[in-house]
Amino acid sequence: MKMSKPMTITEKILAVHAAKKAVSPGELIEVRIDLALANDITAPLAIQAFKEIGVEKVFNRNRVVLVPDHFTPAKDIPSAEQCKILREFAKTQRLTHYFEVGQCGIEHALLPEKGLVLPGEVVVGADSHTCTYGALGAFSTGVGSTDLGAAMATGRLWLKVPESLKFIYYGKLNPWVSGKDLILATIGDIGVDGARYQAMEFCGEVIKNLPMSGRFTMANMAIEAGGKNGMIEPDEITFQFIKQRSKRPYKTYDSDPDAHYADVKEYDVSKLHPQVALPHIPSKVKDVREVGKVKIDQVVIGSCTNGYLDDLRVAAKILRGKKIAPSLRLIIIPATQDIYRQALKEGLIEIFLSAGASVSTPTCGPCLGGHMGVLAEGEKALATTNRNFRGRMGHPNSEVYLSGPAVAAASAIKGRICHPEEVMKRRV
Amino acid sequence: MKFEGRIWKFGSDVDTDAIIPARYLNQSDPKELAKHAMEDERPEFVKEVKPGDLLLADKNFGCGSSREHAPLALKAAGISCIIAKSFARIFFRNSFNLGLPLLESPEASEVIQDGDHVRVDLTIGEIEDLTLGKKFHATPIPPFMQELLQDGGLIPHLRKKMNPQR
Numbered sequence: 001m002k003m004s005k006p007m008t009i010t011e012k013i014l015a016v017h018a019a020k021k022a023v024s025p026g027e028l029i030e031v032r033i034d035l036a037l038a039n040d041i042t043a044p045l046a047i048q049a050f051k052e053i054g055v056e057k058v059f060n061r062n063r064v065v066l067v068p069d070h071f072t073p074a075k076d077i078p079s080a081e082q083c084k085i086l087r088e089f090a091k092t093q094r095l096t097h098y099f100e101v102g103q104c105g106i107e108h109a110l111l112p113e114k115g116l117v118l119p120g121e122v123v124v125g126a127d128s129h130t131c132t133y134g135a136l137g138a139f140s141t142g143v144g145s146t147d148l149g150a151a152m153a154t155g156r157l158w159l160k161v162p163e164s165l166k167f168i169y170y171g172k173l174n175p176w177v178s179g180k181d182l183i184l185a186t187i188g189d190i191g192v193d194g195a196r197y198q199a200m201e202f203c204g205e206v207i208k209n210l211p212m213s214g215r216f217t218m219a220n221m222a223i224e225a226g227g228k229n230g231m232i233e234p235d236e237i238t239f240q241f242i243k244q245r246s247k248r249p250y251k252t253y254d255s256d257p258d259a260h261y262a263d264v265k266e267y268d269v270s271k272l273h274p275q276v277a278l279p280h281i282p283s284k285v286k287d288v289r290e291v292g293k294v295k296i297d298q299v300v301i302g303s304c305t306n307g308y309l310d311d312l313r314v315a316a317k318i319l320r321g322k323k324i325a326p327s328l329r330l331i332i333i334p335a336t337q338d339i340y341r342q343a344l345k346e347g348l349i350e351i352f353l354s355a356g357a358s359v360s361t362p363t364c365g366p367c368l369g370g371h372m373g374v375l376a377e378g379e380k381a382l383a384t385t386n387r388n389f390r391g392r393m394g395h396p397n398s399e400v401y402l403s404g405p406a407v408a409a410a411s412a413i414k415g416r417i418c419h420p421e422e423v424m425k426r427r428v
Numbered sequence: 429m430k431f432e433g434r435i436w437k438f439g440s441d442v443d444t445d446a447i448i449p450a451r452y453l454n455q456s457d458p459k460e461l462a463k464h465a466m467e468d469e470r471p472e473f474v475k476e477v478k479p480g481d482l483l484l485a486d487k488n489f490g491c492g493s494s495r496e497h498a499p500l501a502l503k504a505a506g507i508s509c510i511i512a513k514s515f516a517r518i519f520f521r522n523s524f525n526l527g528l529p530l531l532e533s534p535e536a537s538e539v540i541q542d543g544d545h546v547r548v549d550l551t552i553g554e555i556e557d558l559t560l561g562k563k564f565h566a567t568p569i570p571p572f573m574q575e576l577l578q579d580g581g582l583i584p585h586l587r588k589k590m591n592p593q594r
Contacts (some may be wrong), residue, residue: 028572041453045496048456052583054591071454078454128494128518144496144522146582153586158572191490192441197517226491228517281441368450368493389445389492396449396468 006256009166010199010231013139013253017122024340025163025262032122033063036151039107039364040068042083042126049149058093059155065097065116066090070364073371075371105336105362106219108132108304112212113336115246119234120253124151129304129386131222134200134230135215136238136253142231143251145226162228163262164199164255169206171270176420179214179313180306180384180404182206183221184275185267188285196226198262201255206269207232212241213308217404220305221386224282276382276417277402280390288407288419298329298381299412300393301405302360303367306384307335309342311405317407318353318420325415330357331366331373357412369394382417384408429529429550429577431508433480436473437542438466440486444519446454447490447498456497458504465501482548486512486538490519499523509548511555511566513537524573527581531555531566539564550577 004021015023017031036059038046043066047179051057058064066086074080086090090098099110108129112118119137123130143157151157167186182202187194199223207215215237219230232238234252242250278284278289301307301315310336324330332352334340340362343349353357365372367385375381375394381401383393388400410420446469448461455461466473468476483502487513490498491553499522510523513534523530528549536555540546544559551574553566569577 028570040493041450041497045456045500049583052559053586068453076454082454082456126494126496128492130494142518144494144499144525146496146525147521150582150586154590192491193514193516196514213497223518224494225514226488254446368445370450370453374451387443387445387492389443391449392445 001094006258006260008199008201008255008259009137009233009253010139010164010201010229011161013122014159014161015118023161025161027161028158029161030156031122031156031159033124033151033155033329035063035065035066035116035123036148037065037107037123037127037130038148039070039127040072040079040082040086041070042148044082045145045404046126046148046152047085047089049146051052051171054155055147055153058152061094064095064098064152065111066095067099067104067129068101068109069104069362070368072104072363073101073361082210100350103337106304106307106364109295109307109339110334112216112339113245113338115242115248118242118246118248118250120251122356124148124157128223129220131227131230131353132216132220132304134219134222135212135232137232139229142223162197162199164201165195166201166203166261166264168204168264168266169269170204170266171206171268173269176274176406176407177269177272178404179210179217181272181275182269183218184277184285184402185272187221187225187283188275190225192224192281192283193226195222197225199229199231200225200227201231203233205423208235209269211310212237215303215308216308224386270327274404274419276409277388279388279399279401282386282388282402287367288403288417291417292391294380294401294417295414296328296411298331298373298375298380299408300331300366300373300381302333302335303364303385303406304335305386307333307337309338311384312339312343312348316351318424319405320351322355322413322423324412328331328412330412331360332357333360333365334362336362366393366413368392380407382411430548431480431482432547433478433482433508435482435540435542435544435546436477438469438483438485441488441491442485443492444490444495444498445492448495448501453495453497458500461497461501462504465505466573474505477505477507480508481506482546483507483510484512484537485510485513489515491516494518496522496526499526499528502539503528511536524576525582527577529577533564533566536564536566552577
């Protein structure tokens with residue numbers, strides 16, 4: 001379609017879904033939703049909202065996805081009751097995409113893997129990390145349960161067109177530096193409200209060479225800077241990822257060279273070393289070498305941020321033939337069943353078990369202090385997850401540090417936060 | 429729409445884990461959630477908060493997760509209105525969808541103190557600190573959001589729109 005004025009990729013996707021030639025930041029629009037998603041925490045309220053609206057059926061039974069991933073396999077009776085609400089709703093509404101424990105996975109890793117999100121689409125999910133799918137060049141954003149209930153009923157939702165921010169990364173990545181380090185450094189730079197209400201568009205030569213896993217990690221954490229959505233223009237890496245997963249047609253969009261951005265930030269990654277976010281806010285970011293000697297009680301590798309196969313491969317490379325510190329617990333959670341199975345085939349799980357790790361079935365579990373690794377008073381954890389707010393992983397007086405999988409695996413061996421180089425011999 | 433009550437003052441970047449910790453999200457009963465609102469941040473809050481009281485915060489209130497349980501818990505605890513320098517976007521949407529009004533006023537957020545008695549007139553966006561004897565003006569609430577509040581939230585609003593005969 002010929003667009004009437006220069007627009008960003010985010011604006012173009014929203015314009016198409018609002019059946020308009022063009023949209024401008026700040027404009028309130030009603031958009032057509034391609035996919036609506038909820039999990040075992042948010043779906044019960046969304047289903048209640050849906051029922052209160054008084055419609056019989058969801059707008060499209062192929063376009064509503066329910067993923068019980070947070071407190072599953074059900075950690076207690078109330079959680080089991082919540083899951084039951086999802087299961088029954090999925091059955092009554094004959095939903096195509098309900099993922100039971102055993103076929104399930106962490107929602108934001110699962111949906112792209114199943115080919116449920118494609119470039120150019122609009123996805124809303126009752127989970128803040130729904131912004132992950134921006135990595136595929138889709139517009140996707142987190143909403144609350146009431147909004148999701150409305151989206152399930154009508155297939156539409158009102159949105160405010162966000163301003164866009166452009167983040168350009170150039171230079172050569174140092175060893176052990178990944179998408180997680182890029183996004184942590186960015187959040188450290190702009191703060192937890194640095195992109196409030198805005199679209200974060202990631203680009204530059206570094207992004208062009210970043211694997212899908214790293215792209216998902218970056219878009220995933222847009223919300224940690226207050227962003228409405230993360231966005232990466234689809235390219236050959238995206239197309240390859242999709243090719244194996246979906247046969248549905250899709251349309252790609254890109255930003256016009258003269259599109260308007262509220263701000264443009266440039267980062268030379270050649271100077272960037274692995275990053276760590278200190279308690280209790282994701283923007284309190286430091287170079288791992290400047291963190292000091294922080295002894296840790298638990299390391300978690302997993303989540304919608306870093307539970308991808310590439311992340312497990314990095315962790316296995318570091319843990320191979322080594323043992324974790326005896327004073328520490330290492331919990332590794334592949335994000336989906338397929339990732340779990342592939343990790344098993346590649347021998348990664350064997351490496352983890354030999355190192356002394358506990359490996360779990362896919363779940364969000366510990367990331368939000370739900371189960372599978374809740375912290376006691378005074379304990380410190382290093383996690384590849386996305387949030388480290390006070391009490392996020394358990395007791396209000398526990399602490400969470402955030403990093404990528406390389407720092408997490410190395411630190412599990414040392415028993416304190418460290419640079420991967422400390423446990424890996426430098427090899428050229 | 430007018431509200432009057434005491435102010436509960438909080439800092440900046442108050443996240444949804446602080447408003448309602450995830451350990452209570454294995455159910456969605458507003459009354460149960462209300463019992464734990466802000467409990468890690470300020471344990472006396474749930475014991476002393478009275479219906480009609482107002483919450484005041486610095487910037488980016490409600491950042492973090494999309495859990496609607498956060499505004500739901502505060503509303504069920506009796507909070508009538510939240511005033512802040514700014515709000516995180518999902519929390520902002522969720523609150524209006526539930527019929528919980530939010531006002532943005534950097535000046536009020538700075539000047540009003542914890543425990544002050546405050547009166548709010550939503551229609552004109554006026555905040556009056558009766559303890560200090562000062563008035564502040566908030567950013568006007570967009571007409572669409574006003575309509576949501578009038579209807580009692582998004583669901584009653586949609587019900588009205590989709591089933592006009594009821």
